Amino acid sequence: MEENKKLLGSVTISPKIIEEVKAQVKDIGGFKKKIEEYLVASITDLLDVILYGAITLDVSDIHLEPQEKEARLRIRLDGILQDVVFFDHAAYKHLISRLKLLSKLKLNITDKPQDGRYTIEVDELLIEVRTSSLPAEYGESIVMRILNPKSLISLDDLGLREDLYKTFQKEIDKPNGMIIVTGPTGAGKTTTLYAFLKKIQNPEIKIITIEDPIEYHLTGVSQTQVAPEKGYDFSDGLRSIVRQDPDVILVGEIRDLETAKIALQAALTGHLVLSTLHTNDAAGTIPRLVDLGVEPATIASGLKMAVAQRLTRKVCKKCSTLVAPDAGILASLKKGLKNLPKEIKIPELDKVQIAKAKEGGCKDCNFTGYKGRQGLFEAFLVDSEMERFILTNPPVSEVRNLAIKKGMVTMWQSGLIDVAEGRTTMDEVLRVVEEDENKIIDQ
Numbered sequence: 001m002e003e004n005k006k007l008l009g010s011v012t013i014s015p016k017i018i019e020e021v022k023a024q025v026k027d028i029g030g031f032k033k034k035i036e037e038y039l040v041a042s043i044t045d046l047l048d049v050i051l052y053g054a055i056t057l058d059v060s061d062i063h064l065e066p067q068e069k070e071a072r073l074r075i076r077l078d079g080i081l082q083d084v085v086f087f088d089h090a091a092y093k094h095l096i097s098r099l100k101l102l103s104k105l106k107l108n109i110t111d112k113p114q115d116g117r118y119t120i121e122v123d124e125l126l127i128e129v130r131t132s133s134l135p136a137e138y139g140e141s142i143v144m145r146i147l148n149p150k151s152l153i154s155l156d157d158l159g160l161r162e163d164l165y166k167t168f169q170k171e172i173d174k175p176n177g178m179i180i181v182t183g184p185t186g187a188g189k190t191t192t193l194y195a196f197l198k199k200i201q202n203p204e205i206k207i208i209t210i211e212d213p214i215e216y217h218l219t220g221v222s223q224t225q226v227a228p229e230k231g232y233d234f235s236d237g238l239r240s241i242v243r244q245d246p247d248v249i250l251v252g253e254i255r256d257l258e259t260a261k262i263a264l265q266a267a268l269t270g271h272l273v274l275s276t277l278h279t280n281d282a283a284g285t286i287p288r289l290v291d292l293g294v295e296p297a298t299i300a301s302g303l304k305m306a307v308a309q310r311l312t313r314k315v316c317k318k319c320s321t322l323v324a325p326d327a328g329i330l331a332s333l334k335k336g337l338k339n340l341p342k343e344i345k346i347p348e349l350d351k352v353q354i355a356k357a358k359e360g361g362c363k364d365c366n367f368t369g370y371k372g373r374q375g376l377f378e379a380f381l382v383d384s385e386m387e388r389f390i391l392t393n394p395p396v397s398e399v400r401n402l403a404i405k406k407g408m409v410t411m412w413q414s415g416l417i418d419v420a421e422g423r424t425t426m427d428e429v430l431r432v433v434e435e436d437e438n439k440i441i442d443q
Contacts, residue, residue, distance in 0.1 A: 009104055009118040017048045018122065025053045027366045028075070028082060035073070035085045043094040050095075051120055054146060055127065057366075060186070061146065064099075066092055066139035077366060078313045078373050079186065092139070099142055103131035111135050117213065125149055130213065147215050153191065155199040159374045161417070163343055163409075167305075167379060172196045175247070177304030178267035180254070182279040182288075188311050188375055189276045190215055193250055196274055197221060200248065208244055210237040211252035226252075234259040242266050251275040257293040264294065264302035280434065281411065282308040282378045283400035286390055300382065300390040307379040310411060310432040312424045314372045315355040316365035322353040322422060329354065329419070329426050336416045341407045347420050355422040374423065376414045376433065380406065 025031050031053045038046045054062050054075055061076040071092035073084045100107050103116030113134050120127040128147040133140045155168065171179055179196070181189045194216060197207055201220060209218075212226040212234070224241070226233050234251060235258035241249055242262070253276050254260045267273040279288045285306035289299050325333065333349050340346065357369030365371040380403035382390070389402055404410065409417075415429030 009102055009116075011048075011051065011102060011118060011120045013048050013052045013120065013122045014045065017045060017052060021049065021052045021056055025056050027363055028057070028077070028084060031057060031075075032085050035087075039087055039091055043091075043098050046091070047095060047098055051129075052122065055120070055122065055148060058148075058151075059146060062144040064092065064095060064142040064144075066136060066141065068138055071139075078368070078370055079311055080313070080368070082366075089139070096133075096140055096142060099131060099144070100133065103129075105131065105133060110140055126217075128215070149216055151191070152194055152198070152216050155195045158192065158195055160377070161344070161409075161414075163341070164377055164379065167381070168196070168307075169199070171305045171381070172200050172272070174272060174304065176267060176270050176272055178264060178273040178275065178302050179305045179307070180275055180277050180285050180303065181307045181309065182277045182282060182285055183309045184278070186311070187309050188373075189309065190252075192307070192309060192375070193274050193276065194218065197248070197250060200272075205247040206245060207248040207250070208241045208246040209250035209252070210234060210241060211250070222246075235262055238262045238266070242271070246271060248272045248274070253277070254289075254292070260289055260292050260294045261298070264298050267302040267304075268298075279308070281396070281400065282306040282380055282408070283396050283403055284308075286394070286399050287396050290393060296391050296393050300387040303382050303390075305379060305381050307377060308411060309378075310376045311373045312376055312415065312418065312428045312432050313368075313370035314374055314423055315357045315425060316361060316369055316371040318364045318371075319358040319362035319369065320355050321358070323356045325352065325354045332426065333416055333420055336413055337420070340409065340413065344409060344417070346417055349420065352420050353422065354419055355425055357425055357428075370424075370428070374418070376411045376418070376429070378408055378411045378414060380408045 021034060025034050034049055034053060038049045050062065057077060059075040059077055063074040065072045066089065070086045070088055072086050074081050075084055097107060102118040105114040105116045116131045118129050120129060130145040130147065132143045160168065181192050183189050197218060201207060208222045210224050210226060214223050214225045217223065224237055226237055234255065238251060238259060239262060249266055249271055251259065251263050251273065254263060263273050263275055277285055277288055279285055286299055290296060330349065337346060359369065361367040361369040386402065411433050415433050418424045419426050419429060
């Protein structure tokens, strides 16, 4: 690293370490070995190894957690946390100081949460890292979210079913209306919204985003970041954005009534508005907006599509096998997929072969049996019938029932389709989709 760049919140990985990591870090075992090798080196080189090793393995988050007798480093790979290495408190304290300095966190504050960020310059890429510190029993717990531009994918790469692809394409081509993507943190909502933007972006339209924070930088898109400490929040930013003559607006998240009202108003006045909301499923979008205080009439006329998503791990192509499903899985597949819309084509279930992840996996999948992730989606459109229904302020279950009646394929069903087509396992679907999400289908 170059010292002057570090102080400016930018890291340049040492070429020597890049070369070593590329040659020796192919899996978590290699990562652990390389970190242990550098525990006796300078803290700068140790951090270089941790960061570049994580980037090499496509890690989404790095966790540094102090415990009573030692500190633990874990990484989140394909959505699952895995231990990498344990080290003493002296090395942990040096790492924490370096990270706080880079992230522009206050070194003398250890009893309050702090958030910061820095940039890694590597392979001609600028990779943003978001740092969060939290006071814990034995010191500060640090989590680093790695925002690698390489993880940005297009709509074509989301792995959508043909019916979903056509629906998404049709809706994002419309000149106005609101599209909301829901799901928990880490479900890939931002990736999906950015994929929408990449699909519709062209020199003839102006796209402006307001985010907290800006996760990825998009060429040709005007991006602004909220700064609550300066009195610049989503609602303030959104008011200003509307005066900038945009065609498309991306609002990072709808958190309050004011933001929801302005966003929906923009959707009603000739803008395509994309945003996210924290709900469990697509149907929960409408009651959640009502809970925020939005009038049902405004929701009915402004909202055009609600999408919910989760991420499941895909089985490793190198070590997984195809097997006949046992009686329980076959019964679940038949029960869950019996009422699919006719245009959804699935394998013949009586002859289906499902994927089985190898226990202990192989070197290619870090001995997990899974490699890579894909989205599970459910989406419904707000047509004239749904508009009238929203005006009655219905509960989630009734919105869900109507959406299913009108052809919505639920996340549970999406997961079952992936199981039937051999892309993931039933265990993995059950891990990310709440079991009660299939109750209404089964009635």
